[in-house]
Amino acid sequence: MNLINSPEYSQIHQRIFIKLVIIFIFLFSCNLSFAQIWQKVDSVFSPSGVTVNSFSAPYFCDLDGDGDFDLILGNTSLSRIKYFQNTGTKFQPKFKEDTSMFSSIYASGYMGTNSYYPVTCDLDGDGDFDLIIGGYNGLLFYNNIGDSTFPIWQKIDTVFPGVNSQIGTDAKPEFADLDRDGDLDLLVGIGESLFGGPTAGITMGFRNTGSKSVPKFIKDNALVLDLPDAGLNSYPALADLDSDGDSELLLGRDISSLLYYANTGTTNPQWTRNTTRFAMVETKTYWKNPTFCDLDGDNDYDLIYGTSDGTLFFYKNIGTPTSPEYQYDGSYFQLIRIDGGASTVSLADYDNDGDIDLMSGDWLGKFQYFKNEGSNSVPKFKKTETLFTNIDIGSYSSPVFVDLDQDGDYDIVSGGLNGKVYCHINNGMFFTANTTLFGHINVIGRAAPAFVDIDGDGDLDLLVAAELPANTKFYLNDGYNNFTQKDSMIAGITTPRDAHPTFADIDRDFDFDLILGRIDGKIVYYENTGNKNNPVWERNDTFFANVRVKQHAAPGFADIDGDGKLDLVLGEYDGNFTFFKNMLSTSIVNYYVRPPEEFVLMQNYPNPFNPSTKIRFSIPFGKNKDQLYRLIDGSLKVYNQLGQEVTTLFSGPIRPGAHEFDFYASAYGIPSGVYYYVLVLSNGYFESKKMLYLK
Numbered sequence: 001m002n003l004i005n006s007p008e009y010s011q012i013h014q015r016i017f018i019k020l021v022i023i024f025i026f027l028f029s030c031n032l033s034f035a036q037i038w039q040k041v042d043s044v045f046s047p048s049g050v051t052v053n054s055f056s057a058p059y060f061c062d063l064d065g066d067g068d069f070d071l072i073l074g075n076t077s078l079s080r081i082k083y084f085q086n087t088g089t090k091f092q093p094k095f096k097e098d099t100s101m102f103s104s105i106y107a108s109g110y111m112g113t114n115s116y117y118p119v120t121c122d123l124d125g126d127g128d129f130d131l132i133i134g135g136y137n138g139l140l141f142y143n144n145i146g147d148s149t150f151p152i153w154q155k156i157d158t159v160f161p162g163v164n165s166q167i168g169t170d171a172k173p174e175f176a177d178l179d180r181d182g183d184l185d186l187l188v189g190i191g192e193s194l195f196g197g198p199t200a201g202i203t204m205g206f207r208n209t210g211s212k213s214v215p216k217f218i219k220d221n222a223l224v225l226d227l228p229d230a231g232l233n234s235y236p237a238l239a240d241l242d243s244d245g246d247s248e249l250l251l252g253r254d255i256s257s258l259l260y261y262a263n264t265g266t267t268n269p270q271w272t273r274n275t276t277r278f279a280m281v282e283t284k285t286y287w288k289n290p291t292f293c294d295l296d297g298d299n300d301y302d303l304i305y306g307t308s309d310g311t312l313f314f315y316k317n318i319g320t321p322t323s324p325e326y327q328y329d330g331s332y333f334q335l336i337r338i339d340g341g342a343s344t345v346s347l348a349d350y351d352n353d354g355d356i357d358l359m360s361g362d363w364l365g366k367f368q369y370f371k372n373e374g375s376n377s378v379p380k381f382k383k384t385e386t387l388f389t390n391i392d393i394g395s396y397s398s399p400v401f402v403d404l405d406q407d408g409d410y411d412i413v414s415g416g417l418n419g420k421v422y423c424h425i426n427n428g429m430f431f432t433a434n435t436t437l438f439g440h441i442n443v444i445g446r447a448a449p450a451f452v453d454i455d456g457d458g459d460l461d462l463l464v465a466a467e468l469p470a471n472t473k474f475y476l477n478d479g480y481n482n483f484t485q486k487d488s489m490i491a492g493i494t495t496p497r498d499a500h501p502t503f504a505d506i507d508r509d510f511d512f513d514l515i516l517g518r519i520d521g522k523i524v525y526y527e528n529t530g531n532k533n534n535p536v537w538e539r540n541d542t543f544f545a546n547v548r549v550k551q552h553a554a555p556g557f558a559d560i561d562g563d564g565k566l567d568l569v570l571g572e573y574d575g576n577f578t579f580f581k582n583m584l585s586t587s588i589v590n591y592y593v594r595p596p597e598e599f600v601l602m603q604n605y606p607n608p609f610n611p612s613t614k615i616r617f618s619i620p621f622g623k624n625k626d627q628l629y630r631l632i633d634g635s636l637k638v639y640n641q642l643g644q645e646v647t648t649l650f651s652g653p654i655r656p657g658a659h660e661f662d663f664y665a666s667a668y669g670i671p672s673g674v675y676y677y678v679l680v681l682s683n684g685y686f687e688s689k690k691m692l693y694l695k
Helices: 007-029 161-167
Strands: 038-040 057-061 070-074 082-086 095-097 117-121 130-135 138-144 153-156 171-176 185-190 203-208 217-219 235-239 248-252 259-263 271-273 289-293 302-306 313-317 326-328 346-348 357-361 367-372 381-384 398-402 411-415 421-426 431-434 448-452 461-465 473-477 483-485 500-504 513-517 523-528 537-539 554-558 567-571 577-582 612-619 632-639 645-654 657-664 673-681 686-693
Touching: 057 117, 057 289, 057 302, 070 117, 070 130, 117 171, 130 171, 138 161, 138 171, 161 185, 161 203, 161 217, 171 235, 185 235, 185 248, 235 289, 248 289, 346 398, 346 554, 357 398, 398 448, 411 448, 461 500, 500 554, 513 554, 612 632, 612 673, 645 657
Parallel strands: 448 500
Antiparallel strands: 038 577, 057 070, 070 082, 082 095, 117 130, 130 138, 138 153, 171 185, 185 203, 203 217, 235 248, 248 259, 259 271, 289 302, 302 313, 313 326, 346 357, 357 367, 367 381, 398 411, 411 421, 421 431, 448 461, 461 473, 473 483, 500 513, 513 523, 523 537, 554 567, 567 577, 612 657, 632 645, 632 673, 673 686
């Protein structure tokens, strides 16, 4: 008998294959991260997909070789440049951040790197784009040793040592063939160097005396004749705006206007000031950092510049390639953020239209309101300027929506920099300050309030976080809005310095957990392992382990996208908001009379089946009530007899309890036969069962 061709061998082979698949999945599942719980979705507060940081420096280049322009974004606050791939078209750009593009540059940390001013050009003449980043460490050159569709960056230290010795620690580069000899020359705008350097605001010229493939840059003032001191900073941008074969120059600077120079020279540029070309540019922002790009695909140069608060402005060229004319277009690079800095988050259906609105404080003590003009499943926030403009608490406001008088509308309570808590009662048409309700509260330093019914008596109690952790206080409500300090309700909790607190039932066990934003942008989570009447706090450092913003995280929770789960919005010191979608499975089904006490993968029902069947399993809650609702990572997958995956029914973190998933075989166009479903959990549990699909 030929064992290899026998049915027994086939079955043995299948079992071995399935076992190997199971082992592979198990090993993979052990590395699953809690980051899967929270999916960062930039499009909610950055419809274009572009998120910004303070002092943004944009530059555009087709780094992936797909025929449209991608965005490289420098900044002075994040310590690394950011890359946004254009996932739209050359006519209608749409961006998505890709953190892998420049990850190798910062793989060993930020020491010796730059993030201020990125530019690209083919500096070695090999037909692809290389990268130069200006900043604290001078000009750093990263040669592209990949190709025009897949860059690979290799740092080269031999190109700019002579230049770096002359330009200080805050210099922006720009390249063009200024002398028309076939290689790239260099202009460097000088900023305010930390340890001395050239005069801030001047522009220096360096002629390429080498070649297009082996550059050598020598300082040459002939390239920058007639260019004045631009102010405290100079940010040059070069482009052939009139299609005459040479480059014109636009200088950004540390004030609200730009300086434009036409090039009327030949072998050397001759800069002639033109005061009208960019006179239409807004003058409300400063630290304008410009660049040119044909971002709308109409074969002329548009203007884009960054600003001190990070906002990007787009001016479309509505003229021609030889006679440009610029007009602001606010549909590009939209950002939903506060004016100024120190954004906080309070989420509620303030206007009672069925979706979640947003309110924020700021460093000037104002309240800023963002109405949701979308829906309860597709949010679209728009700032409403007129609401709450008459309320001012001094500085560093942290307002929250709360119905204190239980009249069906939202009042507002806010902390301030002075440690006090301010109350404004909603009287329908306007808000009235109530100075007595919280007049006895002062936490001495920046106050941030959060309301919660911590003892289950039907009224709202109050936590006030403080600048110093020891000054954080908790107040119980007697049912008549008389608040009495009782810090024992937060026994075991250590609030971070300058924390922003909020309460939410994160683990869905019908009591409130405490979430605190830290000054370093991270989240501290205290899980309530007691109950809705008597809280017991246990710190959990895994649930939000990979959620953070740059600085001063301010969390808020609500079901923003209408899927029945609490999503997370983080404010931060830059004034930005970041949305994190809750990806946690909600497929718990209570088909057990008692909570499950062991891991069980049940036989599917019905079996055989057509066209669908139910697959059930249970995850035990633990040995006692204090262990309820711990998360575990895992997956449930379906395979055919060859070990080929048919579908994944779930993958990621899941709570203990009883779970049920439907497998619709007809949806996958598979033939009749035996299939396997495999449950793998990160604690080492795995099990598989057979099921029979009959068409």
